[in-house]
């Protein structure tokens with residue numbers, strides 16, 4: 001008998017605490033194009049929450065609202081508005097001084113913060129993220145904007161001078177790239193969309209955003225802030241099936257930057273749609289299958305704690321989640337015992353419940369995938385080592401610790417992106433290293449151990465395989481000032497606060513011969529404030 005009756009964990013509608021309910025379904029009818037909130041009359045797309053209610057019979061996903069799908073002409077108009085606002089670099093936004101752009105962004109943040117409660121509530125209802133994590137996502141995004149503004153001031157101030165080399169006077173600044181198509185993922189629909197949107201805007205680009213498939217409605221409370229904070233056409237939204245509208249936009253050749261947090265397969269397909277692919281800059285956060293390597297001398301309690309949180313925060317739906325645990329054979333039994341004991345303490349339930357860890361997945365297809373991957377592993381000789389592991393009810397899936405996972409099973413290489421923890425044992429460190437080396441992914445790895453010789457010897461080859469080696473701690477993106485990148489199928493480009501500003505811009509310079517006439521001319525431009533580019537002013 002299962003220890004948990006998962007069905008019982010879904011509430012009846014009237015048992016949902018009043019303070020966590022959505023006051024009313026959100027029926028989004030407008031999209032933002034060219035500075036106007038326009039009504040869409042397209043097909044209505046119903047939005048179902050991962051959260052189910054059990055009012056009668058089998059629990060059913062709650063309908064939380066809908067949005068109107070835009071037709072092709074409306075999507076074309078969104079792109080055209082971004083192109084017109086950029087105006088080949090002559091638009092108001094790309095030619096606005098950095099201080100002006102920062103001012104618009106600060107105005108936006110003020111309005112965004114006023115919508116915190118509604119956005120957090122929608123993150124919880126649309127993707128099933130626990131309330132505390134949903135709040136963290138919102139607040140972290142606001143901090144990220146503030147940090148990006150500070151980094152931009154530093155960048156601009158460092159460029160507020162002339163350099164002289166070999167008889168040439170030059171001033172170098174970073175300038176925008178053009179039109180950015182910005183698409184975030186469902187697991188961090190706000191934070192990761194903004195992680196590219198904010199630097200793209202601040203550098204003077206114009207943007208079309210396509211919100212993620214799950215996590216669309218939460219942009220609704222922000223549309224007015226988008227509209228009123230930036231000049232018309234600088235920010236436009238598209239609500240339409242991505243597989244149709246995105247290739248169409250790229251095929252026009254008018255998108256200069258593709259900012260996508262999604263799968264490598266989709267990214268490869270999209271990049272090929274651009275008629276001149278060399279003109280398309282891609283900033284991509286893609287698949288990952290981060291491993292934890294637990295050495296025999298590791299502090300096992302620490303390793304268990306970090307691996308548990310690394311594998312199961314937000315149900316394992318993080319690109320940085322630990323998706324394969326590789327544990328030395330001498331300690332694997334003890335590790336599994338302690339891991340499953342600690343896992344059993346995790347609270348399963350609805351996102352608003354205090355202390356909840358495991359919450360519903362975004363749709364029935366996700367529990368179906370988990371079941372398929374688990375069945376495949378079981379058929380090939382692995383077993384579930386924790387009580388109730390792999391049991392599910394509708395969208396709620398109880399985490400499964402699967403051991404021993406080996407080559408040939410789906411779980412060995414596929415990114416499960418959910419609450420399954422594959423574990424394998426190793427005898428020689430070379431086996432663990434080989435797993436990382438032969439992987440198609442190259443984001444991060446965690447190493448648990450205490451021997452400086454062994455850790456040092458592992459770090460050196462690993463840093464050339466992934467972009468972050470975490471010693472005695474789980475993989476993670478933050479702090480945002482550190483570079484977030486990946487090799488192989490895991491990423492293209494680097495996104496830290498400062499790196500993102502670089503990613504969405506290109507250096508351009510003004511140069512003149514070091515002659516008296518040039519000096520006089522440049523001084524006159526600076527003194528008379530004749531240029532937004534040629535100046536030596538500081539932003540404080």
Ligand code: G3H
Pocket residue numbers: 187188192317318319320475476477478
């Ligand atoms: O899903 C990928 C996120 O960028 C991971 O961020 O490590 O802070 O959860 P995190």
